[in-house]
Amino acid sequence: MKKIAISIGDLNGIGIALALQNHHLVKKFITPMYIIDKEMLSLASELLKLKIPDDFECVEYVSQGFKIMPSTISKESGRYAFESFKIAVELAKDGKVDGIMTLPIHKKAWEMAGINYKGHTDALRDFFDSEAIMMLGCEKMFVALYTEHIPLSQVALESRDALKFGRFLENFYQSIKDKLQIHESIAVLALNPHAGDYGVLGDEEKILNSVIDNFNLKYQKKIFSNTIVPDIAFSQKNRDKYRFFIAMYHDQGLIPLKALYFEESINISLNLPILRTSVDHGTAFDIAYTDTLPNNLSYLNALKYYL
Amino acid sequence: MKKIAISIGDLNGIGIALALQNHHLVKKFITPMYIIDKEMLSLASELLKLKIPDDFECVEYVSQGFKIMPSTISKESGRYAFESFKIAVELAKDGKVDGIMTLPIHKKAWEMAGINYKGHTDALRDFFDSEAIMMLGCEKMFVALYTEHIPLSQVALESRDALKFGRFLENFYQSIKDKLQIHESIAVLALNPHAGDYGVLGDEEKILNSVIDNFNLKYQKKIFSNTIVPDIAFSQKNRDKYRFFIAMYHDQGLIPLKALYFEESINISLNLPILRTSVDHGTAFDIAYTDTLPNNLSYLNALKYYL
Numbered sequence: 001m002k003k004i005a006i007s008i009g010d011l012n013g014i015g016i017a018l019a020l021q022n023h024h025l026v027k028k029f030i031t032p033m034y035i036i037d038k039e040m041l042s043l044a045s046e047l048l049k050l051k052i053p054d055d056f057e058c059v060e061y062v063s064q065g066f067k068i069m070p071s072t073i074s075k076e077s078g079r080y081a082f083e084s085f086k087i088a089v090e091l092a093k094d095g096k097v098d099g100i101m102t103l104p105i106h107k108k109a110w111e112m113a114g115i116n117y118k119g120h121t122d123a124l125r126d127f128f129d130s131e132a133i134m135m136l137g138c139e140k141m142f143v144a145l146y147t148e149h150i151p152l153s154q155v156a157l158e159s160r161d162a163l164k165f166g167r168f169l170e171n172f173y174q175s176i177k178d179k180l181q182i183h184e185s186i187a188v189l190a191l192n193p194h195a196g197d198y199g200v201l202g203d204e205e206k207i208l209n210s211v212i213d214n215f216n217l218k219y220q221k222k223i224f225s226n227t228i229v230p231d232i233a234f235s236q237k238n239r240d241k242y243r244f245f246i247a248m249y250h251d252q253g254l255i256p257l258k259a260l261y262f263e264e265s266i267n268i269s270l271n272l273p274i275l276r277t278s279v280d281h282g283t284a285f286d287i288a289y290t291d292t293l294p295n296n297l298s299y300l301n302a303l304k305y306y307l
Numbered sequence: 308m309k310k311i312a313i314s315i316g317d318l319n320g321i322g323i324a325l326a327l328q329n330h331h332l333v334k335k336f337i338t339p340m341y342i343i344d345k346e347m348l349s350l351a352s353e354l355l356k357l358k359i360p361d362d363f364e365c366v367e368y369v370s371q372g373f374k375i376m377p378s379t380i381s382k383e384s385g386r387y388a389f390e391s392f393k394i395a396v397e398l399a400k401d402g403k404v405d406g407i408m409t410l411p412i413h414k415k416a417w418e419m420a421g422i423n424y425k426g427h428t429d430a431l432r433d434f435f436d437s438e439a440i441m442m443l444g445c446e447k448m449f450v451a452l453y454t455e456h457i458p459l460s461q462v463a464l465e466s467r468d469a470l471k472f473g474r475f476l477e478n479f480y481q482s483i484k485d486k487l488q489i490h491e492s493i494a495v496l497a498l499n500p501h502a503g504d505y506g507v508l509g510d511e512e513k514i515l516n517s518v519i520d521n522f523n524l525k526y527q528k529k530i531f532s533n534t535i536v537p538d539i540a541f542s543q544k545n546r547d548k549y550r551f552f553i554a555m556y557h558d559q560g561l562i563p564l565k566a567l568y569f570e571e572s573i574n575i576s577l578n579l580p581i582l583r584t585s586v587d588h589g590t591a592f593d594i595a596y597t598d599t600l601p602n603n604l605s606y607l608n609a610l611k612y613y614l
Contacts, residue, residue, distance in 0.1 A: 148500075149500060149501070149504075149508055150500075150508065151463070151499050151503070151508050151509030151510075152459075152462065152463050152498050152499050152500070152509060152511075153463030153464075153509060153511075155459065156458070156459050156460035157460075191459050192458050192459050193455075193456060193457075193459070193556075193557035193558055193561075194456070196458075197456075201456055201457065201458050202458030202459060202460060203458075204459075204460075230558040230561075230562055231557065231558050231561035231562050231564075231565050232565055233562070234562060234565065234566040235565050235566065235569050236569065239566075249500075250500035250538065251500055251537040251538050251559060252558060252562065254500075254537075254538035255537055255538050255540070255541060255559065255562055255563050256562050256563055256566040257538075258538050258539055258541065258542050259541040259542065259546075259563040259566055259567055260566055260567070262542050262543060
């Protein structure tokens with residue numbers, strides 16, 4: 001069974017409740033190591049009125065303790081979440097765990113704590129100086145993003161960069177090839193409507209397809225599909241055929257994912273020296289430390305990815 | 308009950324089977340007038356081994372008769388489909404029917420017949436010299452497209468045209484206001500990921516929102532939403548809140564529509580002197596004149612739109 005470090009996220013949010021409530025389920029398929037210390041764990045469990053399971057493995061010390069204030073953005077909580085994350089990353093780097101899973105942080109709390117990263121992915125890119133690939137989804141459908149957080153006006157230009165696109169395909173394939181069945185292809189979406197309609201609606205598909213053809217030729221296998229007409233890429237028929245999709249831009253991939261599988265989805269950082277998964281939701285301050293149970297689908301799926 | 312002219316589409320495809328098989332259902336909610344003549348109707352019904360219902364109203368003459376060749380692209384069939392469409396349009400223009408519904412044509416057959424239109428919408432734009440608006444969907448969710456068949460690289464520029472966008476909002480609102488409930492708002496999608504994230508990921512939203520604000524102010528009602536973050540626009544929660552969505556570009560609207568409601572969807576041409584609906588599928592040559600029944604969801608919905 002794989003050992004996974006779980007960074008505890010913002011303690012004023014729902015992360016710790018997810019950890020405590022689902023420990024009995026989680027330990028059946030991974031060995032969790034929670035990156036929280038006894039002091040803060042006790043405070044949280046009292047507030048939540050949840051017992052700490054006997055086999056709830058945590059760490060000696062994370063950062064200075066503080067008073068948990070449910071649903072509040074605070075510097076202290078931001079700092080603690082960041083230190084927890086850093087320890088998880090170190091453990092993975094040193095091979096003491098097989099991967100990490102991050103519970104949600106509050107970006108504003110990080111900012112208040114003087115942490116100059118927009119989020120986990122941003123920090124990981126910097127820690128490892130690497131072109132991390134962002135993939136989101138669930139077992140039924142994973143979407144990797146070729147371009148991410150850039151204005152739509154810049155997407156077409158990025159799609160003309162054959163070298164970059166080729167590197168992306170190689171990195172992505174190396175990152176997930178163990179997950180592929182024999183003869184399973186990965187769907188690559190076209191950039192333009194109707195996949196350009198023979199050049200009438202844009203010609204980036206010519207560049208993309210020539211990169212894809214070269215790649216498949218090199219491996220002597222149809223690893224990547226040729227560019228698929230975007231509007232039918234996520235029809236039931238295509239979802240029966242493909243599990244992995246490459247979207248050329250943020251919303252091309254995330255719109256259908258969130259329309260179909262909003263609550264089940266997880267976020268995965270690929271192409272890094274360590275593997276990291278994450279829930280695809282935030283700190284949910286609206287229900288933190290209340291009687292409303294947080295939906296655990298994304299949390300369980302983020303850990304099941306290590307199966 | 309509204310009277311609707313049904314242009315018969317490509318007679319080598321599935322259109323006429325849909326018309327014959329569903330007449331008993333269709334006549335319960337509209338009065339259909341099929342734009343086919345007795346000669347061709349007899350030929351098709353014999354080939355299909357389907358009886359012609361007694362109250363199947365058709366027209367005297369459409370165009371020169373020809374031999375139906377199932378699943379074949381032919382000049383004759385293209386010509387006939389175009390003439391049928393033209394008659395339907397004339398009937399609507401003259402107020403003899405309340406609207407038209409078009410069965411699928413084959414674009415290549417039109418081309419072979421020397422008809423210089425890419426399809427029905429293209430022809431309608433020319434007939435009426437009007438900025439037709441393309442809306443697709445079903446009762447649960449309709450998506451209107453601000454830009455349609457243009458390369459993705461041109462979409463951002465079009466979104467900066469405040470005058471054009473304002474005209475689009477006005478035309479769209481006038482076209483569907485009778486379908487809106489009291490206090491029902493129409494969702495407008497942002498162009499950029501995260502709706503631009505306060506300008507960091509693009510600034511077109513500022514232009515779009517200023518046009519929207521002016522529009523709502525003019526009508527003293529929240530008719531249009533401000534730009535919604537695209538990736539959550541079609542989540543279940545937002546689909547419970549909105550029925551009408553404006554997508555800034557082709558795939559932003561059609562990807563989620565086809566992921567969620569592929570078979571139920573219809574195509575509607577708005578902002579024309581006449582109203583036109585259409586099935587959202589093609590001639591289905593793979594099953595035309597075989598024992599496989601065509602799925603009638605899109606056909607029935609295209610006629611139910613007139614309810």
